[in-house]
Amino acid sequence: xxxxxxxLANLLREERxxxxxxxLAAAANAGADAFAAADADGExxxxxxxxxxxxxxxWTQVLDWSRAPFARWFTGGRLNVAANCLDRHVRDGxxxxxxxxxxxxxxDTRTLTYADLKDEVCRAANALLSLxxxxxxxxxxxxxMIPETVVAMLACARIGAPHTxxxxxxxxxxxxGRVLDCDARVVITADGGxxxxxxxxxxxxxxxxxxxxPDVRSVLVVRRTGQDVAWTEGRDVWWHDLVAAQPAEHExxxxxxxxxxxxMYTSGTTARPKGxxxxxxxxxxxxxxxHWAVFDVKPEQDVYWTAADIGWVTGHSxxxxxxxANGVTSVLYEGTPDTPHQGRWWEIVQKYGVTILYxxxxxxxxxxxxxxxxxxxxxxxxxxxLGSVGEPINPEAWIWYRQAIGSDRCPVVDTWWQTETxxxxxxxxxxxxxxxxxxxxxxxxxxHADVVDxxxxxxxxxxxxxxxxxxxWPSMLxxxxxxxxxxxxxxxxxxxxxxxAGDGAKKDEDGDIWLLGRVDDVMNVSxxxxxxxxxESALVSHPRVAEAAVVGAADATxxxxxxxxxxxxxxxxxDGSTGDALATELRAHVAKExxxxxxxxxxxxxxxxxxxxxxxxxxRLLRDVAENRELGDVTTLTDSSVMxxxxxxxxxxx
Ligand code: WTA
Numbered sequence: 233x234x235x236x237x238x239x240l241a242n243l244l245r246e247e248r249x250x251x252x253x254x255x256l257a258a259a260a261n262a263g264a265d266a267f268a269a270a271d272a273d274g275e276x277x278x279x280x281x282x283x284x285x286x287x288x289x290x291w292t293q294v295l296d297w298s299r300a301p302f303a304r305w306f307t308g309g310r311l312n313v314a315a316n317c318l319d320r321h322v323r324d325g326x327x328x329x330x331x332x333x334x335x336x337x338x339x340d341t342r343t344l345t346y347a348d349l350k351d352e353v354c355r356a357a358n359a360l361l362s363l364x365x366x367x368x369x370x371x372x373x374x375x376x377m378i379p380e381t382v383v384a385m386l387a388c389a390r391i392g393a394p395h396t397x398x399x400x401x402x403x404x405x406x407x408x409g410r411v412l413d414c415d416a417r418v419v420i421t422a423d424g425g426x427x428x429x430x431x432x433x434x435x436x437x438x439x440x441x442x443x444x445x446p447d448v449r450s451v452l453v454v455r456r457t458g459q460d461v462a463w464t465e466g467r468d469v470w471w472h473d474l475v476a477a478q479p480a481e482h483e484x485x486x487x488x489x490x491x492x493x494x495x496m497y498t499s500g501t502t503a504r505p506k507g508x509x510x511x512x513x514x515x516x517x518x519x520x521x522x523h524w525a526v527f528d529v530k531p532e533q534d535v536y537w538t539a540a541d542i543g544w545v546t547g548h549s550x551x552x553x554x555x556x557a558n559g560v561t562s563v564l565y566e567g568t569p570d571t572p573h574q575g576r577w578w579e580i581v582q583k584y585g586v587t588i589l590y591x592x593x594x595x596x597x598x599x600x601x602x603x604x605x606x607x608x609x610x611x612x613x614x615x616x617x618l619g620s621v622g623e624p625i626n627p628e629a630w631i632w633y634r635q636a637i638g639s640d641r642c643p644v645v646d647t648w649w650q651t652e653t654x655x656x657x658x659x660x661x662x663x664x665x666x667x668x669x670x671x672x673x674x675x676x677x678x679x680h681a682d683v684v685d686x687x688x689x690x691x692x693x694x695x696x697x698x699x700x701x702x703x704x705w706p707s708m709l710x711x712x713x714x715x716x717x718x719x720x721x722x723x724x725x726x727x728x729x730x731x732x733a734g735d736g737a738k739k740d741e742d743g744d745i746w747l748l749g750r751v752d753d754v755m756n757v758s759x760x761x762x763x764x765x766x767x768e769s770a771l772v773s774h775p776r777v778a779e780a781a782v783v784g785a786a787d788a789t790x791x792x793x794x795x796x797x798x799x800x801x802x803x804x805x806x807d808g809s810t811g812d813a814l815a816t817e818l819r820a821h822v823a824k825e826x827x828x829x830x831x832x833x834x835x836x837x838x839x840x841x842x843x844x845x846x847x848x849x850x851x852r853l854l855r856d857v858a859e860n861r862e863l864g865d866v867t868t869l870t871d872s873s874v875m876x877x878x879x880x881x882x883x884x885x886x
Contacts, residue, residue, distance in 0.1 A: 246627045246668065246669055246670055246671075248627070248631070248668070248669055249666050249667070249668060250634070250643065250644075250666065250667040250668075250669075251666045251667075252643060252662055252663055252664060252665065252666070253641065253643065256528065256616070256617075256643065256662055256663055257663045257664065260528055260661075260662070260663030260664075261524050261525055261528050261529070261530075261663075262524070262525035262528075262661055262663065262677070263661060263663040263664045264664050266525065266661070266677040267661075267664075267677045269677070270677035270678040271677075274678055274703070275294040275295055276294075277677060277678045278294060278295075278305075278517065278518075278678055278706050279291075279294050281517050281518065281520075281521040281678070281706075282294075282306055282309075282513065282514075282517040282706070284517075284520060284521065284524075285311060285316050285513075285516055285517060285520065285557065286311065286315070286316055286320045287306075287309050287310065287311045287486075287513075288310045288311055288312070288486030289308065289309055289310035289311075289486060290308070290309060291306035291307055291308050291309030291489060291513070292307060292308035292309075293306075293307045293308065294306060295704060297704055300704070300729075301704075301719070301720060301723070301724040301731075302710065302711065302716075303514075303704045303708055303710065304489075304490050305489060305490070305511075305513060305514030305517070305704075305706045306489040306513040306514060306517070306706075307489065307490070308489070309488075309489040309513050310486035310487060310488055310489065311486055311487070311489065311512060311513055311516075312389075312390065312484035312485060312486050312487060313386075313389040313390075313487075313493055313512050313516055313553070314353055314357075314386045314387070314389040314390035314484060315390070315484040316516060316557055317386060317389075317552075317553065317556035317557050318346060318349055318350040318353060318386065318556065319350060319484060321346045321559045322346050322347050322350050326346055326559055327345060327346050327347030327350070328345050328346075328347065329345060329346050329531075329559065329561060330343055330344070330345055330346075330561045331344050331345060331346045331348070331349045331556065331561065331562065332344045332349070332379060332382065332561075332562050332563070332564045333535070333561070333562070333563050333564070333584045334378070334379050334563075334564045334565075334566070335563065335564070335565045335566065335580055335583075335584075336378070336426060336566045336567070337425075337426035337427065337429070337565075337566045337567025337568070337571055338426055342379055344379055346559070349379075349382070349383065349386075349556075350480075351480040352379075352383045352475075352480075353383050353386040353387050353390060353482075354387075354390075354478075354479070354480045354481060354482035355475045355476070355478040355479070355480055355482075356380075356383050356384060356386075356387035356475050356478075357387040357390040357391050357482045358478035358479060358482055359387070359452070359471075359474045359475045359478050360387055360388065360391055360393065360418070360452075361391060362474070362478070363418055363449075363450045363452070363469070363474075364417075364449070364450075365388075365391065365393050365417070365418055366391070366393070367391060367392030367393060367485070367487065367491075368392065368393065368394070368492070369393045369416075369417060369418070370393065370394050370395070370396060370414045370415060370416040370417070370495065371384075371388050371393050371394070371395050371396070371416055371417075371418045371419070371420060372395070372396050372397075372398060372407070372410065372411050372414070372416035372418070372419045372420070373385065373395055373396070373397040373398065373419075373420045373421070374397075374398045374400060374402075374407055374419065374420070374421045374434055374437070374438055375397070375400060375420065375421060375422055375425075375434070375454070375542070375543075376400055376422055376424065376425020376426070376427075376432075376434065376456055376566060377425065377541060377542060377564060377565065377566040377567075378422065378425065378454065378456055378566060379564065380420075380422070380454045380456075380471060381397075381542050382542070382551070382552055382564070384420045384452075385397065385494075385542075385548075385552055386552070386556075388494075389493060389494075389512075390482065390484055391485070392485065392487045392491055394414075394492040394493060394494050394495055394509075395494045395495075396410060396414050396416060396494060396495040396496065396497065396507070397494070397496070397542060397543050397547075397548070398410050398411075398497070398543065399541060399543030399544060399827070400425060400434055400541070400543055401541075401543070401827045401828055401829055402543075402826070402827040403437065403823070403824055403825060403826055403827045404436075404437040404438075404440035404441040405441070405824075405825055405826070406505075406825075406826055406827055407437060407438065407441040408440075408441035408442075408444055408445060409504075409505065410497050410505070410507070411441060411442070411445050411448060412444075412445060413497070413505075413507055413713065413714065414495050414507055414713055414714075415447065416445075416448065417447055417448055417449055417450070418448065418449065418450045418451070418452065419438055419442065419448055419450075419451045419452070420451075420452045420453075420454075420471075421434050421435055421438045421451060421452070421453055421454070422434050422435070422453060422454040422455070422456040422457075423435050423453060423454070423455055423456055423457050423458065423459050423461045424456060424457040424459050425456055425457065425566060426456075426457065426566055426567055426571075427567055427568055427571075428567070428568050428570075428571055429571045429572060431457035431458075431459050432457075433457075433459060433461075435453060435461040435462070436461075436462070438451060439462055439464070442467075448467075449467065450467060450468075450469060451464070451467055451468045451469070452469050452470075452471055452474065452475075453468055453469065453470055453471060454471040454472075455470060455471070455472060487512055488512070489511070489512055489513030489514065490511045490512070490513070490514075490710070491511060491512045492509055492510075492511055492512075492710075493510050493511055493512045493515055493516075494509075494510050494548065495507040495508065495509055495510075495713050496508050496510070496544075496545050496548065496651050498545075498651040498652075498761055499754055499761045499762050499763040499766055500722060500754065500763060501722075501752050501753045501754060501763055501764075501765065502763070502765055502766075503763065503765045503766045503768075503769040505766070506712045506713075506715075506718065506722070507712055507713030507714065507715075508545075508651050508652055508709045508712065508713075509709060509710045509711050509712070509713050510654050510707065510709060510710070511710050513706075514705075514706030514707055514708070515553070515654050515655075515706070515707045516553060516557055517706045517707070518654060518655040518705060518706040518707035519549045519550075519553045519554040519557065519654060519655045519707055520553070520554055520557035520558055521655075522554065522655045522656040522659075522676065523549075523550060523554030523555060523557070523558055523560075524554075524558050525661060525676070525677075526619070526645055526647060526656050526659050526660075526661065526662070526676070527588050527590070527617055527619060527645070528617060528662055528663060529555075529558055529560050529588065531558055531559045531560045531561075533587070534560060534561065534587045534588055535561050535562070535563065535584050535585050535586045535587050535588075535614070536555055536560050536561065536562045536563070536586070536587065536588045536590075537562060537563035537565075537580070537581070537584075537586045537588065537589050537590065538550040538551045538555075538562070538590040538591070539565065539569075539577065539589065539590065539591040539595065540590070540591065540592065540621075540622075544651075544760070545650075545651040545654070546590075546592075546621055546622065549654060549655055549707075550590060551564065554655075563580060563584050563586055565577075565580055569595060569598070569599075570602075574599075574602045574606050575606045575607065575609055575610060577599075578606065578607045578609070578610035578612060578637075579610055581610065581612055581614065581615065582610045582611045582612065582614075585614040586614055586615060587614050587615060587616050587617070588615070588616065588617045588618075588619070589615060589617075589618050589619070589637070590618075590619035590620075590621060590647075591619070591620065591621075592620065592621060592622040592623065592758065592759035593620055593622065593623050593624070593625040593626070593629050593759070593791065594622070594623065594758040594759050594789060594790055594791060596620070596625070596629045596632065596633045596637075597626075597629050597788065597789045598789055599632075599636070599637075600628075600629060600632050600636075601789065604632070604635075604636040607636055607637055608636070612637060612638075612639065613639070615637065615638055615639075615642050616641075616642055617642055617643055617645070617662060618633055618634065618637060618638050618642045618643070618644045618645070619644070619645045619646075619647055620633065620644060620645070620646045620647065621646075621647045621649070621759070622756070622759025622760075623749070623756045623758075623759050623791040624670070624746075624747045624748065624749055624791070625646050625669075625670060626670060627669040627670040630644055630646070630669035630670055631669050634669075643660070643662040643665075643667060644667060644669075645659050645660050645662055645667075646659065646660070646670070646671065646672045646673075647659040647672065648672040648735075648745075648747050650733060651709075651761075652708070652709040652723070652733075653701070653705070653707065653708060653709075653733075654707030654708065654709065655705075655707040656676060657675060657676060657679050657681065657701065657705070658672040658673065658674065658675050658676065658679070658681055658745055658747075659672055659673070659676055660672070660673045660674075661676065661677075668740075668744060670746060671740070671744050671745065671746045672745055672746075672747055673744045673745060674743075674744060674745065675745075678705065679701070679703075679705055680701065680702045680703040681699060681700065681701050681702065681745070682699075682700055682702055682730075683695075683696065683697045683698065683699055683700075683737045683738065683739050683745065684697050684698055684700055684727060684730075685697045685698075686698075688700075688727045688728075688730070691739060692739075693739045693740065693741050693742070693743050694739065694740065694741050695738065695739065696736060696737065696738035696739075696748065697736070697737070697738075698726075698727070698732065698733075698735070698736060698737070698751060699733045699735045699736065699737040699745070699747070700727050700730040700731060700732055700733065701730065701731040701733065702729075702730050702731075708731070709723075734750055734751060734752045734754060735747055735748070735749065735750055735751065736748040736749060736750070736751045749791075749792075750784075753765060753851070755782075755783075755784030755792050755794060756784065756791050756792050757784065757787075757790050757791065757792050757793065757794060757829065757830075758789075758790040758791065758829070759791070760829050762794065762826070762829065762830050764781075764782040764783065764784070764851065765782075766826060766830070767780075767782040767794060767796065767822055767826065767830055767832065768780045768781065768782050768796075770821065770822045770825035770826050770830070771796055771798055771818060771821070771822060773821075773825060774817075774818055774821045775801070776800055776801055776814065776817075776818075777798050777799070777800060777801065777818065778798075778799045778800060778801045779798070779799040779841060780796055780797065780798045780799070781796070781797045781798075781841050781849045781851060781854055782794060782795070782796045782797075782832070782851075783795050783797075783851050783854045783855045783858055784855070785833075785834075785855060785858035785859045786859055787833070793833035793834070794830065794831070794832040794833050794834075795832060795833060795834045795835075795836065795854075795858040796818070796822075796832040796834070796835045796836070797836050797838050797841060797854055797878070798818065798835060798836070798837055798838070799837075799838060799839065799840065799841065800814075800837060814835075814837075815834075815835040815837075818832070818835050819831045819832055819835060834858070836878075838877070838878050839877055839878075840871075840874045840877060840878070841854075841874070842854065842866075842869050842874045842875055842878070843869070843870055843874075844868050844869065844870065845868070845870050850868070850869065852864055853866065853869075853875055854878075857875075857878060857879060863875055
């Protein structure tokens with residue numbers, strides 16, 4: 233956590249406090265009683281949360297931790313996740329309630345009620361069955377933000393086929409890697425989607441990826457943009473041909489509580505993404521409970537909007553599974569926030585009367601940059617609660633969010649969690665928490681976290697260290713797909729018995745938690761996790777690059793920006809080819825290898841990289857350079873003149 237000292241001191245000087253609004257506290261879904269119940273008996277607390285769902289068979293044991301760190305929750309219980317999200321609401325007379333107000337980027341809209349969604353999901357489930365998909369088979373999705381994406385996920389869940397949704401901004405290579413890693417046999421995609429005012433193709437990347445995936449037998453293609461697509465006869469099928477022809481009846485089968493629900497790939501500290509496995513009963517229990525408690529949703533009144541992509545865990549838990557399990561009406565928006573104008577989000581809030589908005593600090597900081605007069609042009613009075621996720625939110629962005637968007641009346645809940653945790657872990661409960669701008673405050677009821685030093689000893693209040701989770705929780709990852717050892721090594725070995733989150737944190741004088749960002753080689757760019765080694769290996773796959781070192785440097789808008797230091801093959805010689813043209817080419821190369829989100833902000837050509845005597849690149853020093861700071865301790869360098877050379881060779885104020 234080098235270089236965080238100043239940030240930390242600033243954070244802890246933050247003294248503004250916001251007690252809960254009295255109206256909210258009086259009618260809250262969860263408050264002090266939830267903490268009391270969880271403290272009295274954690275397993276009974278989670279059992280009560282699980283009882284909010286519909287089970288076909290009751291569980292015999294809440295938690296089986298006998299094979300730790302491999303957990304089993306609600307063992308023996310059986311349920312169907314999709315039926316919990318749809319059928320039971322329709323049966324309870326809520327079929328006419330809107331599940332999604334969908335807004336396409338060009339302005340086209342669709343409204344899907346719970347009954348509509350159930351019918352569509354049943355048709356899609358029948359379609360998948362007709363393609364030979366069976367319980368346990370993996371299905372990969374590479375989709376834009378359209379209703380069919382939700383339908384496809386729930387159809388997979390309904391027939392017990394774990395889905396793996398690959399973010400539509402990832403490259404063909406990234407898609408191929410994921411399809412191969414989980415051995416998916418069917419891919420669902422679209423011709424394209426709308427982004428930034430234009431049709432952006434998806435199908436060509438699928439075609440390219442599948443050239444090296446011989447086991448994929450079917451590709452189901454949604455027509456969204458109408459753009460031309462290449463067609464592989466015998467493999468490709470139009471969604472509107474196959475799904476529309478299916479009956480809307482499908483009897484949901486109840487699966488074991490530990491039946492795999494989905495695999496979500498995320499960056500770790502090596503170049504190979506990890507397939508995070510989530511299962512059914514525990515996941516849905518905690519996702520539904522946290523969505524209900526943290527956002528205090530009132531399904532009869534609220535219009536809820538998670539402005540994130542379904543291709544990330546936030547979309548899985550808080551666009552799809554949480555809101556639907558709770559029978560809530562949501563907004564789903566396809567496009568970018570500045571298309572066709574910078575007030576698009578606020579226009580959507582006004583149009584649908586959004587009451588709860590959940591988004592990332594990067595978006596908030598971007599809106600700050602655009603100016604508060606833009607949201608001020610819209611009627612945002614329907615909003616009553618705001619949420620933040622994905623990266624540390626700096627106090628100024630928090631305050632701006634509360635004031636410019638929430639009229640200084642809406643509580644802001646800063647929710648800390650991860651792909652691996654599946655659901656919110658550290659977050660205020662808005663009914664009882666006195667909010668501190670920039671702090672996620674305390675673990676939620678039933679969650680146990682601490683901040684420890686290098687030796688695993690809990691730090692006293694007022695000190696910083698590593699964030700750990702000290703007890704299992706229902707929506708925890710069950711393993712890394714196909715790699716149990718990596719699961720143990722990555723999460724459970726640094727502090728034996730405890731889950732190591734990879735984040736630094738500080739406890740303030742009250743014992744409240746302030747998240748400080750990753751302590752490993754994972755960067756957080758606009759709330760997206762990208763590993764330094766992943767970008768480095770993309771760079772060295774370019775013929776001109778001999779060696780590369782990548783760091784995340786503080787960035788006022790995106791949280792971190794990717795800065796790459798590269799050594800060229802044949803040296804950096806002054807032949808003119810090391811200038812802007814090459815940097816542009818290398819940035820494009822990384823975008824092609826991984827996806828545009830991984831494109832470095834800056835590429836700096838250097839003659840040497842700072843290394844320790846054991847050959848480890850000292851990223852800490854490179855981060856000092858990238859952030860224009862005084863260099864930290866250089867005594868462990870093999871050759872301390874390397875850093876002078878790097879500094880001397882850089883453009884001024886890089
Ligand atoms: C970071 C996204 C500070 C953190 C849900 C974590 C946060 C990583 C917060 C997980 C927050 C997420 N405050 N940092 N409220 N929420 N993070 O897997 O570094 O995409 O480890 O899950 O994002 O990112 P992931």
